[in-house]
Amino acid sequence: MPCVGTVHFIRHGDTEASGEGMFSGDLDPPLAPSGVVQAAQLAGRLAKLAVEAIYVSPKLRARTTAEPTCRALGIAAVIEDGLREIGYGTWEGRKETEVHAADRAAFDAWTADPASSAPPGGESGFAIAARAMPVVHAIVAAQGDRDVLVFSHKATIRIISCALLGIPISRFRERVACGTASVTSFTFGPHGPTLTRLGEPL
Numbered sequence: 646m647p648c649v650g651t652v653h654f655i656r657h658g659d660t661e662a663s664g665e666g667m668f669s670g671d672l673d674p675p676l677a678p679s680g681v682v683q684a685a686q687l688a689g690r691l692a693k694l695a696v697e698a699i700y701v702s703p704k705l706r707a708r709t710t711a712e713p714t715c716r717a718l719g720i721a722a723v724i725e726d727g728l729r730e731i732g733y734g735t736w737e738g739r740k741e742t743e744v745h746a747a748d749r750a751a752f753d754a755w756t757a758d759p760a761s762s763a764p765p766g767g768e769s770g771f772a773i774a775a776r777a778m779p780v781v782h783a784i785v786a787a788q789g790d791r792d793v794l795v796f797s798h799k800a801t802i803r804i805i806s807c808a809l810l811g812i813p814i815s816r817f818r819e820r821v822a823c824g825t826a827s828v829t830s831f832t833f834g835p836h837g838p839t840l841t842r843l844g845e846p847l
Contacts, residue, residue, distance in 0.1 A: 650697070651841065652784065652793045654802045654829045657706040658683035663799075663825055666740050668733040670767070670800070673705045680710070683826035688713035690847045696720060697791035700784060702728040702798060710826070711796040722796070727780035730798035731773050734766025760815035770814040773804045781805055785833050799823045809838040 658680030662669035676684065691714045701711045701722040707729075711722050736744050745752050748765070755762045760770035777797075784793055797805075803821040806829055807814050812821075822844035823829065830842035 650695075650788070650791045650793070651830050651832050652781075652788075652795060653691075653694075653842075653847070654795045654797060654805060654831075655687065655691075655710070656799055656802055656823050656825055656827050656829075656844075657702075657704075657710040657796065658687075658826045660706050660825075662738075666742070668736045668739055668741065668744070668764075670730040670733045670737065670798075672737050676706055676709050680706070680825065684710045684713050687826055687847070688717045691794060692717040694792045694794075697788050697793055698723065698784070699794045699796070700725050700728065700780070701796040702726075702730065702801070704729055704798070707796045707798065711794070714794065725780045727776040728795065728797040728801060731770075731800040731804075732764075732766075732768040734764040734768075736764045736767065756818070758815045759818055760813065770800075770804050770817055773801055774808050774814055777801055777805055778808055781809075802829055806840070806843070810840060 659677045660674040660680055661677050662674045696718050699715055699720050699722045701707050701724055703724050703726055715722050751765055755764055763769040802823050803817040804814055806821045807817045824844055827844045828842055828847045829844055831838045832841055
């Protein structure tokens with residue numbers, strides 16, 4: 646891989662669903678008031694970087710989080726469908742505790758191996774990697790030596806991180822932290838990706 650400076654993967658800000666522990670991959674909730682504040686704070690910090698490009702999931706919560714940064718930097722975001730969140734199928738809009746109680750067998754299979762198992766009607770970790778990693782590789786190949794911003798989602802960023810680090814994707818829920826409005830950063834050099842920040846404030 647050529648050197649592209651640093652790629653910063655940014656999770657969207659707070660939503661009401663994220664605060665309640667609700668599955669909302671394909672759902673499109675807006676940012677909560679606290680999420681709007683987080684987006685503004687991110688813009689203040691990200692505007693200090695030498696940013697070459699901004700990429701964003703098509704979901705409203707990701708686009709709204711990116712908007713203040715796009716305005717501050719004067720850069721139009723490129724929407725990439727591969728960056729959207731995992732689809733939770735029949736679990737969408739339900740709390741994890743509720744699903745655990747009502748659909749125990751499927752929930753246990755998914756938590757044991759979320760790479761190859763999927764929520765009923767939803768997506769597996771391997772499916773997310775199959776659509777997200779080509780986007781990441783294209784971003785890396787297209788950029789120069791400046792910073793790139795990628796606004797996405799919790800599971801998607803965790804899976805991308807595992808894929809880049811060689812961690813089994815089945816462990817993405819256990820090995821990678823990714824709070825709302827957090828930043829996970831990688832540099833790309835002759836020997837591949839190097840993790841420089843994991844799920845932290847910028």
